[in-house]
Amino acid sequence: MIPLIKTFLPPKEVLMPELEKVLYSGYIAQGDAVDRFESKVADFLGSPHCLSVNSGSSALHIALLLAGVEKGDEVISTPLTAEPTNTVIKQTGANIVWADIDLDTGNICPKDVEKKITGKTKAIVIVDYAGVPTNIKKFQEIENKYNIPIIEDAAHAFGASFNGEKLGSHFNFTVFSFQAIKHLTTVDGGVLCLKSNELFEKAKLIRWFGIDKSLTRKENNIEVQGYKYHMNNVNATIGLVQLRYMKEVISKYIENGKYYDQWLADIPRLELLDYYEKTEPSYWLYTVKVEDKPSFIRVLNEKGIAVSDLHKRNDMHAIFRDSKSHLPNLDEYEKSWVHIPCGWWIEKEHREYIVNTIKQGW
Ligand SMILES: Cc1ncc(COP(=O)(O)O)c(C=O)c1O
Incomplete structure (x- = not known):
């Protein structure tokens, strides 16, 4: 995996x-x-x-x-x-x-x-x-x-x-x-x-x-x-x-992230993030928004790619129940947001495989 x-x-x-x-x-x-x-x-x-x-x-x-x-x-x-x-x-x-x-x-x-x-x-x-x-x-x-x-x-x-x-x-x-x-x-x-x-x-x-x-x-x-x-x-x-390795390590995250920005654009049923002006992410996780998120996760997992939404929206924890609030954008986002592997361990062949697998559909 x-x-x-x-x-x-x-x-x-x-x-x-x-x-x-x-x-x-x-x-x-x-x-x-x-x-x-x-x-x-x-x-x-x-x-x-x-x-x-x-x-x-x-x-x-x-x-x-x-x-x-x-x-x-x-x-x-x-x-x-x-x-x-x-x-x-x-x-x-x-x-x-x-x-x-x-x-x-x-x-x-x-x-x-x-x-x-x-x-x-x-x-x-x-x-x-x-x-x-x-x-x-x-x-x-x-x-x-x-x-x-x-x-x-x-x-x-x-x-x-x-x-x-x-x-x-x-x-x-x-x-x-x-x-x-x-x-x-x-x-x-x-x-x-x-x-x-x-x-x-x-x-x-x-x-x-x-x-x-x-x-x-x-x-x-x-x-x-x-x-x-x-x-x-x-x-x-x-x-x-x-710290001696950080420049190189971080540039791998960024290079992989930019690769996905380019090669995952224009895929049906998948949307990329739209970063704010003059910002450069360090792509700790690469996020995409997909239709039918459960199927996307299942199909990629079956093909040996770990994919998940990783975090639980914090307002759903009982400890935060007093802070209840209406958050329509988060409700919407939750349906589609998911992360794909992007870090220093992702080599060229991995990212090509990930893009090709996504292109085959889910
Ligand atoms: C967004 C965010 N904030 C804060 C923390 C807390 O950091 P630490 O685990 O070093 O206490 C983490 C780490 O899990 C995090 O991901």
Whole structure:
């Protein structure tokens, strides 16, 4: 079966000596490797400040706290995402207000977001679903017009860009996840990219129990609630080695995605996404909209191609039942959206086989 997702790891002979070195270095907690990883990620993304953490969920939580989100506030979000985007909002005690999606991309719709803004809205969470950047231009306008912080959950979109600049610096907060199946994995981990140096300094405190690492324990006087969210030197070392391969790995996703954009156009009963102007996806998953989705999935699976819609719309989980909302575009999209394999492991012969199989019909 050609898989839909697959973990990329550097060759054993490159990664293992580095891992061995750090494991027996006597310093496996947060230290020099973490500092170097943060600075290399910031360079890679062109982002002013990158705070490494132990997961994308931790990065989202810190962003929500820095945005001032508290119990009883409202946070606008999308149900078309992986669950942590929204379980973490719940964790703050805030109420989630669902916005509908754009039918062209499946991404959160700026017009609907604007309709849902109230005096209680403390933050807006947008997700570059499947690696396709959201309507960044419109959301930047919304962030400025209403002075409500936008948290970009770019967990699926490492290496995607807008206006020729990689995601990571377009909003006050951008979050990436480095869990097992993302473009870059550190086994588990994440980063929070921030524009403001002041918030970066606060974020460092929240990441580690509220303790200021530049002072001794005796000099510290904890004033903010912090958590154990830091990355350690072992995960950071994996990340540092991964970064050497990332340009090449991400370009494989993009090359395959562009191949499908070209060769799956004009196929009856199948529609492609229509990306926003000046955006380049990093195609974590390749999404198509098809008529008779169950049959499409079955036929391709029978031909050895893993195909699925992967995520459950989050508003259907019982935990989010209080946020019920009318989302007609998502209702429509759900009938047809599906993902096909597109990542670094897809070679030329695979993608040709996938296109030819689809062309034969379902
Ligand atoms: C869109 C999205 N947001 C957030 C997360 C949370 O990331 P992590 O698993 O690193 O906590 C994930 C990962 O599953 C994700 O896919």
